[in-house]
Amino acid sequence: MIVDFSIGSRGALVTLSGELDHHCASGTLREIQRFLDAELPGALTVDMKGVAFMDSSGIALINTLRRRQGSIGGSFEITNIQRQPMRVLGGAGLTHLAAPLRPVK
DSSP states (O other), X not given: OEEEEEEETTEEEEEEEEEESTTTHHHHHHHHHHHHHHHOOSEEEEEEXXXXXXXXXXXXXXXXXXXXXXXXXXXXXXXXXXXXXXHHHHHTTOTTSSSOOOBOO
């Protein structure tokens, strides 16, 4: 899993590339949390265009980030979700987490 970070006028952007599965989810989450602890952004966008595969560990990562942002009164958004990760979110009943949740074509 490759994780890129940036801060802009709209808050923090975390861009994920690779497979978001049980092999990398906890390490990826720790890496993202260190970044968020240092920057304390009010808005967090997770760009998942580069994630072609996600399992339930990805759902746990997304829920943790969403709850963290909510605990500080911040916003959370997921963008550019590919088909397979979208199906995983849908199967878990979590497509309501953020908008826009439209699959990448």
